[in-house]
Amino acid sequence: MADDIAIVGAGAAGAGAAYALADADASVTVFEKSGGVCGRAATRRREGCRYDHGANYVKADDERVTELVTDGLDTEGLVDIAEPVWVFDADGEISEGRDADDHKWTYETGITQLAKRLFGATDASVENGVRISEPVRENDGWRLYDTDHEDLGHFDAVLLTPPAPQTADLLGSANWEHRLCRELREAVAVIPYRTIVSAVLHYPFELDQPYYALVNTDDDHDVGWVSREECKDGHVPDGESLLIAQMSPDWSVDHYDDADGAITATAAERVAELLDDERLADPDWTDTQHWRYALADDGVDAGTVDRAAEHGLYLAGDWVAGEARVHAALRNGLETGERITDRR
Template sequence: MTSKLAVVGAGGAGAAAAYALRDTAVDVTVFEKSRGVCGRAATRRKGDCTYEYGANYLKDDDERVATLVTEALPTDGLVDVAEPIYAFERDGDIGEGKDSDERKWTYEAGITQLAKRLFAASDATVHNGVRVETLSREGDRWRIHDDGNTDRGRFDAVLLTPPAPQTADLLGEAAWDHDDCRDLRQAIASVPYRTVVSGMLHYPFELDVPWYAAVNTDKAHDIGWLAREECKPGHVPDGESLLLVQMNEGWSVANYDAHPDRLVTEIAERTAHLVGDDRLTQPDWTDHQHWRYAQPEDTVDRDALAPAADHDLYFAGDWVAAQPRLHAAVRNGLETGERIVDDS
């Protein structure tokens, strides 16, 4: 029976699992390596600006998640991104996209509010700044140590939610001599990931374009995604622009270790060329982020994960979900939390 559960990772899936376990007999402890929550659905603030630099919003693509966000959780500060998403290919001509009218949610205070509200509604204890290093199987329980070799306790079950490569590494370091460990690690390590370098470019003027974002559909342009944070209510003061520019895989890998000044200069130049506005070569402030494991390009064979439950080991995240999107990760976290209860 699961009375103590350790969740590794406080992203959307981990937060949703903790929420699903609220008001149950399961005592949930969450270990998160960063100072915040919501993982790659991340928010930063600079001056009067609030911006997402990973996952940009939550799509209205899952009825259960939509109901969770609009009815079960507090809705203060929940906002729609009304402007459409356009598309472009290698030639850089930006035009209407096929999903230009999809519904997109975020919060005035940033997308990390999603995980914060899920955790606030749960009974989970969240420990930030704790990087889990090893898992040890001791009889029918798991012991967790962090990267400082501090014993974080024994648990009846463990839920792993980091990106697949990091989850595979955890299993590789696990003190668990069992054939299922090797097979699980191989299945998880096979999930391919996209590397992304992101640049944030601020301007003291607002762009006059009809779209919130533009996506490169053929993956043949250096820019993969260009979004205007000023389209999100409460994020950017009137009369200003803040662009999130996520570079495609090839460019990101080739320039991953480049000096930040060169990175943002080249990102700004490519953005100006794409939009056709030379003013964009001169942002008045910038920011950047490197995502080694930005987004899975596929999902894991879920049948390959099934034997893990026999050892009180579970997995959740966008790489486990039906599709690699934030709403799917949240749905997967809810379902995994419920499965843990059912297995107890």
């Protein structure tokens, strides 16, 4: 009989695992609390624009992921951002960066296409709007419940892919009387995260700059990153600009609960100073996104995670890979999906 496998989270790791499980003798159900897929690699649409307000692009830092993106998956609308990333320091001094030749991939319809195309190549059923609250150990497998205590069924194996603090919460509420549950939770809960508030700034005019983005290299500026979505084909209509300003982790923690208008006003002011263009202080529309768990600063102890597999429990994500990048999460998901396939 085919195994029933549950994947919690439809980000890059969850999508990679579903993709790797596509040919297995398994029925795969993905539970995702939000209304979309691709997690922190997120895209929004507004007033004719599309913008990636979480992860900006996927880099070619992993051979297997590179092959998948450029060959294995449908490449229609794949965008390789041509302009380089430059750098700036605490004084706002801008200089040329180091990665002019690196690939930086997204899609004309946004980076969420990555997960959409991975899931599209599988028979996995993606259940959006379902937040898992409690895994219960039962009959050599797991029974899952959502936040309304609805029974979502019994699964032979479960893969958890939420960011480490949310996975630690799930382990904390798990009904599993085993020493490993506490050990796992402790190993997962200590992983530190950086918080990032993203401000989206739209302008009804074009910007003439030689770079796609600027990144702060000394971690001593209120702005950590600012990028031009118009460098991605299909994202911004001609004659307009849309900037994504990611505020520094320190600034983001201090101002996390500020009103959106106050956040975008400061972001626009800082960006106008940095780019030495006073028009940028006055965007015609704005948007924000608060990423409390934006980037993991460490990886989890691999040995503890591996031991959970003996109990039909798997963990994947950028924090399991030890690198807070889309390609690392995807690679880790692919490998974890293969481990689930090989488990019998």
